[in-house]
Amino acid sequence: MSATGTAAGPGLRRQPGRRRRADDVAGLGRVRAGLFVAPALALIGLFLVFPAVWTIYLGMTDYRLTGLAAANPEFVGLDNFATALGDDEFWHSLWLTLIFVLVSGVIGQTLLGFSVAWALRRVRGWVKSVIETLVLAAWVVPASVASFLWLALLDRRTGTLNALLGTEGTAWLIEYPMVAIIVFNVWVGTAFSMLLFSSALAAVPPSQLESARMVGAGSWQQLRDVVLPNIRGHILTNTLLITLWTFNTFTPYLLTAGGPRDESAILAVYIYTTAIPGGQLGMGAAISLIMLLINLVIALGYLRVARAASGGRR
Amino acid sequence: MRRNLAAIIAGTAAAALVLGACGNDGGSDDPTDGGGDTGGDGPVTLTITLNAIAGGKNAAEADWIENWVIPEFEAAMAADGTEVTVEFEPQGVDDEDYKTKISLDLQSGGGADIIGMDGIWVGEFAEAGYIQPLTAVGGAAVDDWDGWDQISEAVQNALSFNGERYGIPQGADGRVLYYNKDLFAAAGLPEDWQPTSWEEILEAGRALADSGVPIPLQINAGTAMGEATTMQGLLPLLVGTGAEVYADDQWIGGTDELREVLEFYRTVYVDEQLGDAVLQQEASGRDTSFAQFAAGEIGVLLEGDYFWRSVINPAEGVGTAPMENRDEVVGYTRIPATEPGSGINGQDFVSMSGGTGRVLNPNSENPELAWELLAFMNSPEAFEARAAGTLNITPRDDVNAELLSSDPMLTFVSDEVLPITAYRPGLAAYPEVSIALQEATEAVVAGDPVDDALTDYADAVAGIVGEENVNND
Numbered sequence: 001m002s003a004t005g006t007a008a009g010p011g012l013r014r015q016p017g018r019r020r021r022a023d024d025v026a027g028l029g030r031v032r033a034g035l036f037v038a039p040a041l042a043l044i045g046l047f048l049v050f051p052a053v054w055t056i057y058l059g060m061t062d063y064r065l066t067g068l069a070a071a072n073p074e075f076v077g078l079d080n081f082a083t084a085l086g087d088d089e090f091w092h093s094l095w096l097t098l099i100f101v102l103v104s105g106v107i108g109q110t111l112l113g114f115s116v117a118w119a120l121r122r123v124r125g126w127v128k129s130v131i132e133t134l135v136l137a138a139w140v141v142p143a144s145v146a147s148f149l150w151l152a153l154l155d156r157r158t159g160t161l162n163a164l165l166g167t168e169g170t171a172w173l174i175e176y177p178m179v180a181i182i183v184f185n186v187w188v189g190t191a192f193s194m195l196l197f198s199s200a201l202a203a204v205p206p207s208q209l210e211s212a213r214m215v216g217a218g219s220w221q222q223l224r225d226v227v228l229p230n231i232r233g234h235i236l237t238n239t240l241l242i243t244l245w246t247f248n249t250f251t252p253y254l255l256t257a258g259g260p261r262d263e264s265a266i267l268a269v270y271i272y273t274t275a276i277p278g279g280q281l282g283m284g285a286a287i288s289l290i291m292l293l294i295n296l297v298i299a300l301g302y303l304r305v306a307r308a309a310s311g312g313r314r
Numbered sequence: 315m316r317r318n319l320a321a322i323i324a325g326t327a328a329a330a331l332v333l334g335a336c337g338n339d340g341g342s343d344d345p346t347d348g349g350g351d352t353g354g355d356g357p358v359t360l361t362i363t364l365n366a367i368a369g370g371k372n373a374a375e376a377d378w379i380e381n382w383v384i385p386e387f388e389a390a391m392a393a394d395g396t397e398v399t400v401e402f403e404p405q406g407v408d409d410e411d412y413k414t415k416i417s418l419d420l421q422s423g424g425g426a427d428i429i430g431m432d433g434i435w436v437g438e439f440a441e442a443g444y445i446q447p448l449t450a451v452g453g454a455a456v457d458d459w460d461g462w463d464q465i466s467e468a469v470q471n472a473l474s475f476n477g478e479r480y481g482i483p484q485g486a487d488g489r490v491l492y493y494n495k496d497l498f499a500a501a502g503l504p505e506d507w508q509p510t511s512w513e514e515i516l517e518a519g520r521a522l523a524d525s526g527v528p529i530p531l532q533i534n535a536g537t538a539m540g541e542a543t544t545m546q547g548l549l550p551l552l553v554g555t556g557a558e559v560y561a562d563d564q565w566i567g568g569t570d571e572l573r574e575v576l577e578f579y580r581t582v583y584v585d586e587q588l589g590d591a592v593l594q595q596e597a598s599g600r601d602t603s604f605a606q607f608a609a610g611e612i613g614v615l616l617e618g619d620y621f622w623r624s625v626i627n628p629a630e631g632v633g634t635a636p637m638e639n640r641d642e643v644v645g646y647t648r649i650p651a652t653e654p655g656s657g658i659n660g661q662d663f664v665s666m667s668g669g670t671g672r673v674l675n676p677n678s679e680n681p682e683l684a685w686e687l688l689a690f691m692n693s694p695e696a697f698e699a700r701a702a703g704t705l706n707i708t709p710r711d712d713v714n715a716e717l718l719s720s721d722p723m724l725t726f727v728s729d730e731v732l733p734i735t736a737y738r739p740g741l742a743a744y745p746e747v748s749i750a751l752q753e754a755t756e757a758v759v760a761g762d763p764v765d766d767a768l769t770d771y772a773d774a775v776a777g778i779v780g781e782e783n784v785n786n787d
Contacts, residue, residue: 064442065414065417065418065421065442066417066435066438066439066441066442066444066742066745067438067441067442067742068441068442068742070421070441070442070443070444071441071442071443156592156596157602171592171595171596173596173597174592174595174596175592256597257538257597259537259538259595259597260536260538260595260756260760261595261756261757261760276414276418277410277414279417279746
């Protein structure tokens with residue numbers, strides 16, 4: 001990884017520097033350096049590699065939470081993977097996850113977070129503090145508490161939303177389950193984007209903005225030609241983090257439990273309902289592995305984009 | 315930033331793997347596992363876990379454990395020279411969540427010494443090796459217990475599997491139709507109601523609807539209510555058609571009888587909208603149905619005697635949706651077959667029964683002492699103390715003979731309902747078939763055609779038990 005990194009900007013680095021980095025800087029020698037790294041490697045092996053291998057193994061059994069298959073799980077090869085990939089419910093869940101990630105994460109959180117940060121960039125004093133605190137509160141409140149608040153808000157009989165809108169008797173979580181969890185997730189996650197973009201906007205050189213104004217650039221032009229190019233890296237990092245978090249989030253389960261009739265069963269929820277209440281631990285592990293692979297693909301995709309972006313800037 | 319990305323990938327990978335890591339290699343027999351003291355002569359700790367909690371679900375049972383069982387047992391043991399501490403780990407959640415919790419407890423080799431469970435879970439837990447026959451855990455003292463003579467074979471079967479006793483049942487229950495007499499009077503219906511066919515139930519529902527009752531009929535459906543849908547909805551209707559979920563070594567498939575049941579659901583929830591279809595899909599729909607019945611918004615509700623003694627019970631701190639005027643306002647009547655004589659065994663009226671019980675944990679460090687505690691909890695004195703909170707039909711004939719006559723509802727169940735009742739099959743596949751049945755009702759209630767729901771169910775049940783074990787005629 002470091003080799004390709006330096007290769008991206010060969011002209012900017014001094015040749016000796018590059019050689020030194022590859023050599024034994026600390027003078028430890030291979031064995032002692034290995035000893036220093038060993039605890040970290042052991043931890044990674046124990047908590048990352050072992051569970052990964054274990055998931056692969058479990059995914060190839062018919063292991064269940066109860067019944068005969070719990071006592072004597074049998075090896076079934078790739079059956080679980082074939083069943084999952086041939087199952088409409090899995091694809092339905094994946095499709096819901098895609099919508100959920102795109103709308104609530106990539107579009108909702110990023111846009112709203114950026115808008116708030118942009119709107120607040122010149123505001124100072126208590127107004128800014130109050131707004132930031134409110135947005136942050138949504139992020140800081142524990143998920144269980146937040147979901148309880150939302151259950152109270154959206155309740156069919158005594159919900160605040162129905163009282164405000166005069167729509168008594170509307171069961172939001174039953175009639176619009178996906179919309180409900182998407183709005184909920186935007187609410188929860190906007191704070192992160194806002195914070196990240198706030199600091200990014202503060203780092204945009206004022207001189208560039210000043211020059212842009214001098215030549216008569218409007219707000220939109222400043223945003224497009226000065227601000228966005230400057231914070232491109234931040235946007236990328238933010239989108240990657242949000243995509244992965246949203247892809248893996250389980251909190252919507254607390255609102256809808258995946259229902260009604262799996263209409264809001266995003267992948268993390270689908271795995272849970274399959275593996276734990278459904279008792280099919282082997283199948284759950286198989287889908288977990290598929291989910292892990294999708295995660296890796298997303299992350300690698302962003303890595304490539306990031307590399308191309310940093311290469312292109314030079 | 316690149317390094318951060320790598321860290322993020324690693325972190326995400328770890329997160330995605332948490333589920334996989336949850337599985338492990340089954341029960342550990344290591345006696346030093348888990349909390350408490352490790353045997354010997356030192357003080358011993360025993361734990362009890364039940365789906366009961368003070369101030370919440372099954373509050374009277376929780377109070378009884380805390381205020382009677384624990385102090386009395388500790389005192390009795392101290393008198394014998396054994397120092398024992400008993401701890402209660404209360405739960406107050408939906409039965410499905412409770413089942414998940416105890417199966418994970420047992421799977422990981424932990425769990426309380428005495429565990430409360432629904433009799434219908436015994437098969438799958440036993441097959442998984444999570445629980446063992448009482449004698450294998452508690453020793454010879456189990457078979458010598460004098461209480462067995464007082465518990466009828468039918469009741470013992472509720473906690474048995476393959477002919478072996480796995481726990482002590484807590485008594486029988488039965489399902490009836492509850493109705494609100496005030497609403498009935500307003501709709502011009504008789505206060506002493508006894509429908510003799512499904513059509514008469516629907517007629518009452520229509521009359522209630524005309525008089526402005528928000529929810530005339532409430533028959534449990536959907537997966538959110540879990541086993542309550544099967545036990546307090548689909549199965550009592552099914553036995554009214556003359557069929558059973560498991561008969562002649564075959565599971566029910568897409569038969570005409572099941573179609574009749576699903577069509578009844580469709581009439582109630584879709585065609586005539588006598589019931590609240592959305593309620594069936596809500597996460598806490600069952601608790602809401604309790605609250606709405608108590609508030610006089612539901613005309614007719616199919617429920618077990620649990621509803622009478624633990625939900626609408628007006629006694630202080632007992633019911634979760636207490637009705638001050640329960641004894642005057644709430645009527646109960648037997649569930650009719652589709653037509654007179656069309657029920658199983660040619661019956662005019664039908665019901666379903668199940669029962670909970672308590673088992674010993676094979677992982678217990680002090681299994682013999684745990685058995686002593688379990689036997690103590692099922693002594694006549696214990697049931698009498700329990701009855702001071704709320705009365706229920708106990709497993710013991712001697713106790714029932716003495717106590718039941720004080721409650722007309724439980725006497726009704728014992729005299730009129732239990733003789734005509736039916737039981738679920740004690741087979742490990744039942745819980746899965748039950749979920750398939752719940753999904754069929756959910757599809758119908760949500761508006762799917764009955765034919766589609768029936769076909770999907772037949773496919774699902776064939777996938778669970780194998781095509782050859784399904785009766786589709």
